[in-house]
Amino acid sequence: MPPTFPHTQVKAVAFTNYSGVIRDRSVPVYCTPDGGSDAGVLRRHGDAVRAIVAYAFGQNPPATLRTVGSTWSFSNLIEPGSVVLDPVNFTFIERIPAEFFTQSYQARSERGFVPLFVEGGTQIGALNRRLGADLGLALQTSGAADGQRVAGALATGTHGAALQVGALHDTVLGLYLVVAPNQAIFVQSGSAQFASSEIAPWLEEQTGIPTEHAADDTLFRAALVALGSLGVVFGVVLEATPLYRLKFKTLARPHDDPSVWQAIRTLDTSPLHPETVLHPYHFNVTMHPYPPRGALGLVATLMWKVPPGGIAFDSPLPGIPRASTDLMSLIGSLTQALGGPLGAPLERAVLERMISEQLHLHDGTGDGFPGHMFGPTSLPPGAGASTEIVVDHADSERTLELVFRVLGERASRGDFLLGAVGVRFVPETQAFLGMNVNAMNTYIELPSIRNDGVLRIYEALWDRLEQADIPFTCHWGQLGGMNETRLRRYFGGRVDAWKSARARLLDPVGQRVFEAALLRDVGLSS
Numbered sequence: 156m157p158p159t160f161p162h163t164q165v166k167a168v169a170f171t172n173y174s175g176v177i178r179d180r181s182v183p184v185y186c187t188p189d190g191g192s193d194a195g196v197l198r199r200h201g202d203a204v205r206a207i208v209a210y211a212f213g214q215n216p217p218a219t220l221r222t223v224g225s226t227w228s229f230s231n232l233i234e235p236g237s238v239v240l241d242p243v244n245f246t247f248i249e250r251i252p253a254e255f256f257t258q259s260y261q262a263r264s265e266r267g268f269v270p271l272f273v274e275g276g277t278q279i280g281a282l283n284r285r286l287g288a289d290l291g292l293a294l295q296t297s298g299a300a301d302g303q304r305v306a307g308a309l310a311t312g313t314h315g316a317a318l319q320v321g322a323l324h325d326t327v328l329g330l331y332l333v334v335a336p337n338q339a340i341f342v343q344s345g346s347a348q349f350a351s352s353e354i355a356p357w358l359e360e361q362t363g364i365p366t367e368h369a370a371d372d373t374l375f376r377a378a379l380v381a382l383g384s385l386g387v388v389f390g391v392v393l394e395a396t397p398l399y400r401l402k403f404k405t406l407a408r409p410h411d412d413p414s415v416w417q418a419i420r421t422l423d424t425s426p427l428h429p430e431t432v433l434h435p436y437h438f439n440v441t442m443h444p445y446p447p448r449g450a451l452g453l454v455a456t457l458m459w460k461v462p463p464g465g466i467a468f469d470s471p472l473p474g475i476p477r478a479s480t481d482l483m484s485l486i487g488s489l490t491q492a493l494g495g496p497l498g499a500p501l502e503r504a505v506l507e508r509m510i511s512e513q514l515h516l517h518d519g520t521g522d523g524f525p526g527h528m529f530g531p532t533s534l535p536p537g538a539g540a541s542t543e544i545v546v547d548h549a550d551s552e553r554t555l556e557l558v559f560r561v562l563g564e565r566a567s568r569g570d571f572l573l574g575a576v577g578v579r580f581v582p583e584t585q586a587f588l589g590m591n592v593n594a595m596n597t598y599i600e601l602p603s604i605r606n607d608g609v610l611r612i613y614e615a616l617w618d619r620l621e622q623a624d625i626p627f628t629c630h631w632g633q634l635g636g637m638n639e640t641r642l643r644r645y646f647g648g649r650v651d652a653w654k655s656a657r658a659r660l661l662d663p664v665g666q667r668v669f670e671a672a673l674l675r676d677v678g679l680s681s
Contacts, residue, residue, distance in 0.1 A: 157183065157184050158184060158210055160186060160188075160203055160206040160207050160210070161199070161202040161203055161206055162188055162189045162199040162200070162202060162203045163186050163187065163188045163189065163203045163206070163207070164186070164187045164188075164189070165184060165185065165186050165187075166185055167181070167182065167183045167184070167185065168181075168182050168185045168239075169181060169182075170182045170185070170235050170239065172223075172226035172227075172228065172233050173225065173226045173227050174226075174227060174228065174229050174539060174540075175605075176228075176229050176230075176231070176233070177231075177233060177234065177235070180234075180235055182235050182236075182237065182238075182239050183237055183238075184210070184218075184237060184238040184239070185239045185241065186203070186207050186238065186239065186240050186241065187241045187243060187244070188200055188203035188204070188240075188242070188244055188245070189203075189244060190243075190244030190246065191244070192247070194361075196247050197247055197274075197361040197362050198361065198362060198363050200244075200245060200247075200274070200362065200389070201361075201362030201363040201364045201389075202363060204240070204333050204364070204387055204389060205333070205336055205337060205363070205364060207220070207238065207240055208220065208333055208335065208336045208387065208668070209336035209337075210238065211236075211238050211668045212335065212336055212664055212665070212668055213336075216667065217664050217667045217668045218236060218237045218238045218668065219236025219237055219238065219667070219668060219669075219670055220236055220238045220239075220240060220387075220668050220669060221233075221234070221235050221236045221238075221239055221240070221383060221671070222239075222240045222241075222242060222275070222306065222383055222387055222388065223235070223239055223240070223241050223242075223307070224303060224304040224306060224307020224308070224310065224311075225278070225302050225303050225304050225307060227302065227303065227307075227632065228307075228311060228631075228632035228633070229539075229540060229541055229632065229633045229634045230311075230631060230632055230633060230634060230635055230673060231671075231672045231673050231676070232310070232311065232382060232383065232631055232632060232671060232672075232673045233632075234671065234672040234673070236670075240387060241276075242274070242275050242276030242304070242306070243276055243304075244276060245274035245275050245276030245277065245389070245390070246274055246276055246277045246278075246281065247272075247274045247277075247390075248271055248272065248273050248274070248277065248282070248285060249271070249272050250269065250270070250271055250272075251270040251271065251272055251350060251354070251392060252357070254353075255350040255351050255353055255354045255357065256270075256349065256350060256351075257348050257349060257350065257351060259347075259348075260348075260349040260350070263349075267396060267397045268394050268395070268396055269290070269292055269394070269395045269396070270328050270329075270349060270350070270392050270393070270394055270395075271286075271292075271392065271393050271394075271395055272331075272358075272390050272391075272392055273305050273390055273391055273392075273393050274305075274389065274390045275304065275305055275306030275387075275388040275389060275390055275391065276304050276305070276306065277304060277305045278301065278302060278303070278304055278305075279294070279297050279298070279300075279301040279302070279303050279304075279305065279308060280301035280302060280526065282294065282305065283297075283301060283524075283525060283526035284526065286395055286398070287398055287468040287524060287526065288468050290395070291397065291398045291468075292395040292396065292397060292398055293395060293396055293397070293398045293399055293524070293525050294323075294326065294393070294395060294396075294525060295317070295320050295326045295394065295395070295396050296314075296315035296317040296320045296321070296322065296323060296325075296326065297313070297315055297323055297525065297529050298313040298314060298315060298323065298529065299315075299316075299529055299577075300529065301526060301529060305391060305393070306383075306388035306391070307383075307632075308323055309323060309324050309327065309330075309379065309380060309381070309388070309391065310380065310381055310382055310383045310388070310631070310632075311380075311382075311630065311631040311632030312324065312380045312586070312588065312589050312590045312591075312630065312631050312632070313632070314579070314581045314590065314591060314598060315437070315529070315579075315581065316437045316438060316439045316579035316580060316581060316598075317436055317437050317581070318422065318434070318435065318436065318437065318438060318580060318582065319436070319582065320582070321581060321582050321583065321584055321591060322581055322584060322586075322589060322590075322591055324379040324380055324584065324586050324589055325379075325584050325585070325586070325589070325591075326393055326394050327379055327391050327392065327393060327394070328343060328344075328349045328350075328392040328393070328394050329341055329342060329343035329349065329350065329354070329375075329391065329392040330342050330343075330375075330378045330379070330381075330388060330390075330391050330392070331358055331366075331388070331389045331390045331391065331392075332378060332381075332385055332386040332387065332388060332389070332660065333364060333386050333387040333389050334385070334386035334660050334661055334665055335386075335661075335662065335665055337364070337365050338364075338365060338367070339358070339359070339362070339364040339365065339366040339367070339389065340366070340367045340368075340369050340374075340386075340660065341354055341355045341358055341366060341367070341368050341369065342369045342371065342374045342375050342378050343369070343370050343375055343392075344370065344372055344375045344585075345370040345371045345372045345375070346372050348370045349392075350392075352368040352370070354368065355367060355368035362389065364389075372585075373652060373655070373656050373659075374656050374659065374660060375585075376585050376586055376587045376652070376656070377586075377587050377588075377652065377653045377656030377657065377660075378656075378660075379584070379585065379586035379587075379589060380584075380586040380587070380588040380589045380631070381588075382588065382631060382671055382673060382674065382679070383669070383671060384657065384669045384670065384671050384674055384679075385656075385657060385660050385661065385669065386660065386661065386665070386669055398463055398468065398524070399460045399461065399462065399463065399524075399525070400460075400461050400462070400463055400464070400466065400522050400523060400524055401436070401437070401458045401459070401460060401461070401522060401523060401524070401525060401527075401528045402458065402459045402460075402461045402520070402521075402522040403456060403457065403458045403459075403520065403521055403522065403523075403528065404427075404428060404456070404457050404458075404519070404520050405454055405455070405456050405457075405519045405520075406427055406454065406455045406456075406457075407451045407453070407454045408451065408452070408453055408454070408455065409446075409449070409450070409451060409452050409453075410442065410443065410446030410452030410453055411446075411452075412453070414426045414427055415427070415440060415453060415455050416552070418438070418440075418455070419440060419551055419552065419555070419578065419597075420551065420552055422438070422548070422580060422595065424438055424457060427455060427457060428457060431459070433459055435457040435458055435459055436458050436459055436460045437456070437457065437458035438455070438456070438457050438458075438579075438580060439455075439456050439577065439578060439579045439580070440453055440454070440455045440456070440577070440578040441453065441454050441456070441575055441576070441577050441578075442575065442576040442577075442578065443575065443576075444559075444562050444571075444572045444574070444575060444576050444601075445562065445563075445566065445571075446559075458528065461522065463524075468524060469524070539602060539603065539604060539605055540602070540603050540604070540605035540609055540610065540613075540634060541574075541600060541601065541602035541603065541630075541633045541634065542600075542601055542613045542616070542617075542629055542630070542633050542634045542635060542636075543598055543599065543600040543601070543629060543630035543633045544558075544598070544599045544600075544601075544616070544617075544620065544627050544628075544629055545590040545591070545596055545597070545598050545599075545627060545628050545629065545630070546596070546597050546599070546620075546625060546626065546627050547593040547595075547596065547597070547626065548580065548593065548594070548595035548596060548597045549593075550597070550625050550626075551578075551597040553623070553625065554597070554599060554620070554625055554627075555578070555599065557616075557619055557620065557623055557625070558576065558599060558601070558616060559576075560619075561612065561615050561616045561619055562612065564615070565608070565611065565612045565615060569608065570608030570609070570611050570612050571608060571609075572601055572603050572609060572612055573603045573604040573606070573609065574601065574602045574603035574604065575602070576599065576600070576601055577598075577599070577600040577601075577602070578597065578598070578599055578600075579597070579598045579600070580595060580596065580597055580598070581595075581596050581598060582594070582595055582596070583595070583596070587646070587649040587650075587652050587653040587656070588631075588646065588649065588653050590628050590629075590630060590631070592645070592646060592649065598630075600630075600633075601613070601616075610634075613634055613636070614636065616636075617629075617635075617636025618636070621641065626644050626645045627641070627645060628641070628642065628645040628646070631673075637676070637677050638676070638677060638678075639677055639678030642677045642678060642679075643678070650678070650679065653679065654679060654681060657681065658681055663681075666681050
């Protein structure tokens with residue numbers, strides 16, 4: 156019989172994640188703490204988490220405890236333990252009182268930046284709506300979709316394509332980690348501390364969890380992308396910004412269009428928008444995996460931040476984001492169109508039609524709030540697969556050439572990518588295990604309907620990158636060809652720095668409780 160915990164529904168389940176990579180896995184203790192919007196909800200959540208963590212620590216041997224996000228991940232990062240914490244009701248949001256701001260952060264606050272404590276289970280879409288409608292604020296950047304939960308998005312290194320901001324984890328000011336049954340730590344930067352140490356007793360009073368304060372760059376940089384393995388991310392402090400709209404422009408071009416490739420190579424996008432000298436906030440390119448000769452083969456999307464201009468905030472409706480940055484929505488449409496197993500020629504024909512329709516291969520303009528641009532994803536459960544390769548921007552062109560060479564070679568053997576190729580650009584991060592470790596980073600995503608041929612394409616691509624001597628990593632939440640050698644080549648000394656920080660945050664029992672299969676695969680276990 157499952158144990159009981161305060162304010163928590165506990166049951167045994169056969170766990171299947173959204174992508175279907177994990178199916179019917181037995182989880183004997185699946186915990187869902189209750190919800191609520193009143194001020195006392197943080198204390199109830201604190202009581203629940205303390206009890207769940209204490210149970211995992213108290214087993215002999217200690218039980219593996221994993222906290223789930225939206226379970227979108229394709230990687231085994233989502234592999235459940237014998238105890239699972241589902242923070243679906245961890246959605247409380249509040250402003251950090253200005254009385255806690257350091258003198259150096261006060262000046263940034265006066266420019267309109269707002270630190271918000273956000274519980275880890277809050278969905279990005281819900282956060283967009285609540286920030287915009289209630290507070291007149293917005294996230295600085297987010298991934299291409301909005302169904303992720305905040306803690307899960309950070310754990311997997313979810314990024315955007317904002318050329319001056321970085322990834323979602325680069326907008327985090329602090330993290331509230333439960334690392335033992337009666338121990339939480341609020342971690343923030345030591346060199347750019349935004350709040351005084353009084354923030355720790357403030358959190359302790361609300362949650363009931365004894366809380367320490369750590370203004371420490373090493374711990375902070377480790378916690379920003381923690382792979383769900385540095386304790387329970389009870390909540391984070393995200394830095395919001397005044398609400399804005401995004402004015403976008405899409406340009407459809409042949410695959411070999413020199414102006415688009417020049418923009419990819421240099422990030423000088425000015426030839427693509429002669430009507431304005433302003434640098435874009437966001438730039439991405441979506442490419443046909445098998446470029447048709449003499450026809451449109453890619454679409455470039457550029458976005459500029461503009462004031463709301465008196466337009467009232469409204470929430471996005473479910474559907475494909477207008478700027479076509481969310482490739483997984485395309486995969487959902489392809490899945491519905493294909494229906495079931497088809498021969499390669501028919502799959503290819505449907506692919507051609509759907510890419511043309513769903514990626515809107517025509518020039519266009521428009522604008523909308525961030526949630527409209529990076530909005531709801533319509534991927535059916537269990538349908539997709541994806542890998543996203545990250546390289547130094549300096550290696551962009553030769554990596555893309557290799558990608559299309561591999562796609563062509565595998566197509567000649569009957570293996571087709573049933574999706575598109577997305578190219579995005581993200582500047583450098585502080586996070587030790589954030590994928591954007593270079594001054595500028597190029598993300599190349601290959602989402603697809605999942606079949607054996609697609610998985611063979613991914614394997615061939617990872618192997619060819621290694622053979623071509625191109626350092627790379629893969630998105631933590633997607634299928635990846637990473638092993639200890641590849642990981643160390645890309646992240647270098649950051650690997651040891653992250654492991655050292657983990658040993659400081661967690662005692663040996665905690666390291667076992669918060670272990671993940673992925674850590675063992677890539678040499679990150681202690």
